[in-house]
Amino acid sequence: MYISKIHIENFKSFKGSFKLLLEKGINIIVGENEAGKSTIIEAIHLALSGLLNGKYLNNELTQYIFNYEVIREYLDNLSNGVNSAPPHILIEIFIEGDNISEFEGNGNSEKSNSSGISLKIAFDEKYKKEYEDLIKIGGIKSLPIEYYNILWSSFARDENITIRTIPIKSALIDSASNKFQNGSDVYISRIIKEFLESNEIVEISQSHRKMRDFFMADDSIKKINKKIEEATKISDKKVEISVELSSKNAWENSLMTYLDDIPFHYVGKGEQCIIKTKLALSHKKAKEANIILLEEPENHLSHAKLNQLISDIKCHSSDKQILISTHSSFVSNKLGLEHLILLNNKKTIRLNDLSLETKLFFEKLSGYDTLRMILCKKAILVEGDSDELVVQRAFMDANNGLLPIENGIDVISVGTSFLRFLEIAEKLGKNVVVVTDNDGDVNALIKKYKNYLSINKKQNIKICFDSIIDTGTLKIGTYEFNYNTLEPKILKENGLNKMNTLLGKSFADIDELHKHMKSNKTECAFKIFDSSENIKFPEYILDAIKE
Structure with a gap:
């Protein structure tokens, strides 16, 4: 059910x-705030x-x-x-x-x-x-x-x-908030109660009543109640303090859940979330097809604890329906992008027909920021950190100093996993630009992106690379230097003197500067990003940042 x-x-x-x-099992809802x-x-x-x-x-x-x-x-x-x-x-x-x-x-x-x-x-x-x-x-x-x-x-x-x-019974678990009833967590009390058989509930009620009788029989309480009785003139009836027994389930309101002698509401919120979820997953009434509603499980959890929680959800969700909202790429990747529902402008899009290879890729390598691409207006995918900095600087120069993200454009470093991200972009119709090196083999690049170039070009996907292959005589050890990556392309546009100024160096030989930039990619990218100099960028970078 x-x-x-x-x-x-x-x-x-x-x-x-x-x-x-x-779907029957796991459903993951993602979307912007207020979606x-x-x-x-x-x-x-x-x-x-x-x-x-x-x-x-x-x-x-x-x-x-x-x-x-x-x-x-x-x-x-x-x-x-x-x-x-x-x-x-x-x-x-x-x-x-x-x-x-x-x-x-x-x-x-x-x-x-x-x-x-x-x-x-x-x-x-x-x-x-x-x-x-x-x-x-x-x-x-x-x-x-x-x-x-x-x-x-x-x-x-x-x-x-x-x-x-x-x-169908629902269990709502929101780690971002706590709602208590007389000091005890309402959700925990209800779940524990549902774990009990009816005879056990009767036994607890009787024990609670005995506690009241014991309380009232205590000499110190008798003494206090006698003092109250003598001092009060507000009623002809006897006034005394006691244990609350007026409601049918008074024991639920007065009892408190403890973990290692610590009241539940004093335990960290992350631990509370884990305990609540585990209780719901292991509920004895699992065959009644309870649905677990889990809001942003990444809140208050360390990476290790979040990984533990996700493993528990995956291992025990075969007979449960689970609906999770999240802003975490790790959560969505680990639980499976095929379960993802993108909520945008009150419309939904699913990713349940991704290839098996892509599903497994993001599940096993779950650190990729898939949700950054899914949730932004437009994504520019680059290979590494240095590429990300250079593309952002080029965008700022062309847009009066605005960062791409201020225009809803996210520049994301994806390593060499461009095709995996493009598969998601194609399913969602997401506007995506790929910025990639030609590495001296344009034909290989065209073959790699054949589904997105020429007659197969997609309206929402653009592949940007330099179609010119540059060569030279520089060798580093026994290896020929690659003149067809980002750093030599920028050096080609700006020349030796300008690059020395940008980087704060004084190389007399362009090959020495090539070697320095290759060995210090991120450092050079930071200096390019922060420089007050006018910079010329390769045409394929300028093409990538066009709206």
Whole structure:
């Protein structure tokens, strides 16, 4: 059993209708800030649990969970005398699997015969007369939330569903925030409770009651309560201190989770995230197909701890559905780019048809900044750090000192893995430029990039290199010097004297300068980047930075 699709209308950042298809196992949502990643996770958790920010929505209903633009349009219409229906929120969870026939029907926005849950927050028609009277006198200046109702139903139109009857349970883990209930973490308390059998819960309740009896029988407590009784004149009834037993599950609120004698909320947030995730993954009710909603697991975790957490997720996710939001290339690479969902302008793009070689490459060599390319407006891919600095300086010279990233253009060093990144760019339609050396063999370069040159050229992908092969007599040891990399190409454009000035050197022989620049690539690139001199750049570099 798993969630196959979610449909959202007018909830927070989503104006109008939004649909997202989900896979059985791992789903990774990436996108810029404010793209709606957290809203999707909140919507799923709300529809399955009735909880928003750790509190029941029935008690916390506010206009601020509605899309701002939708409310603004509604109020503007009313102020202009245009009759406008109050906006609504709709969250639909489509479920697939066994033993869910009681949730099957066409009571959904698609009118399709499907199984699922619907949560609708809408105007309650029983207040229609009162609402119309309020409109007549121009009394509505904000969303009349007091006239709204929350309707929780199945696609079979059963309006008596409860959290207990919903077949899929959600576990929301957000390492960026902590919500406590009387000092104990709400999530931990709920998970531990669900680990227990019913007879064990009874035993805990009885032990808690015995603790109250023991507390009240203590001589010091008796003495204090007698003193209170004698001193108080506020009531004819006896006033005393005791242990809270008023609610049915009082033990849940008063007990606290400890780790090595340390209260859970005093443990580091990274460790909290790991423990919560492991508890959810090892939950005894795994066969109930719980969905784990994990927000930005990279928060507060060291590289080693994050690697451990990801390994746990991969090893124990075969019978779980997991939805993760992240800004970490390491997380997305390790868990598999084929599970990635790019969220951009409320539209989604998937990378689930990458070649097996590329999937395995980024999973095993997970340090590559794939998300930098995926999330930027345009990427310029270069081979190394020195190339990155030189390209950035060329861009700044052509754009009044602005760095590329200030224009949404990211210059990314990818080693020799250009083709792996281009495969991703091609799937996403991402604007990408490759800046590469010809290394003295233009034909080999053309062969390597044959899928992106000439008749196979892609509109969004440009390959930039120098088509001229330079030669010379310099040898370093027994090896012939390569005149067809970035450093000799820049030296060729600027000449010996200018390069000496740029680098703060005084070489009399151009070959000595060639050898110095080859041995000190990054140092020379830094000096080029920081120089106040006018610099000439090779034509293929200038071509790469053109908008």
